[in-house]
Amino acid sequence: MANQDPLHPGLFSWPSPEPELLGSRCAVCGEHAFPSQDSCRCCGSEQTEVVGLGRTGRLWTWTVQSFMPKSPYRTDETAETFCPYGVGYVELECGLKVESRLRENTPETLAIGLDMTLEIIPVRSDENGTQLMTFQFYAAESP
Numbered sequence: 001m002a003n004q005d006p007l008h009p010g011l012f013s014w015p016s017p018e019p020e021l022l023g024s025r026c027a028v029c030g031e032h033a034f035p036s037q038d039s040c041r042c043c044g045s046e047q048t049e050v051v052g053l054g055r056t057g058r059l060w061t062w063t064v065q066s067f068m069p070k071s072p073y074r075t076d077e078t079a080e081t082f083c084p085y086g087v088g089y090v091e092l093e094c095g096l097k098v099e100s101r102l103r104e105n106t107p108e109t110l111a112i113g114l115d116m117t118l119e120i121i122p123v124r125s126d127e128n129g130t131q132l133m134t135f136q137f138y139a140a141e142s143p
């Protein structure tokens with residue numbers, strides 16, 4: 001089995017049997033941010049801490065990426081092998097809306113308000129054969 005590393009470290013708990021998104025919470029006003037921030041965008045405080053943001057949320061809005069995005073999008077895919085995917089904003093328990101890739105990729109399988117769950121998926125392999133991982137959400141049930 002190939003080694004796996006996060007594509008962007010610090011965005012989700014890894015490795016973990018039940019990975020969750022990692023963000024920051026302001027100790028002064030309670031504002032959450034994703035990715036985590038060193039200072040609060042709401043009150044300017046620098047008293048922020050990294051917190052788990054959970055692994056579930058509700059689909060707030062979505063679209064389908066049906067053609068291969070331009071650079072800097074990087075995968076092992078080519079224009080011929082590209083598989084469409086969903087893109088959306090998922091509203092987390094804390095109220096934060098996070099832009100995410102979605103497993104579902106057709107209008108029939110996506111609907112605003114769906115319960116979504118986080119999963120970690122391989123994006124591509126680096127030069128050493130290590131699989132680079134990112135997060136996406138999938139619908140816990142069909143619309």
Ligand SMILES: [Zn+2]
Nearest residue numbers: 026029040043
């Ligand atoms: Zn704050």
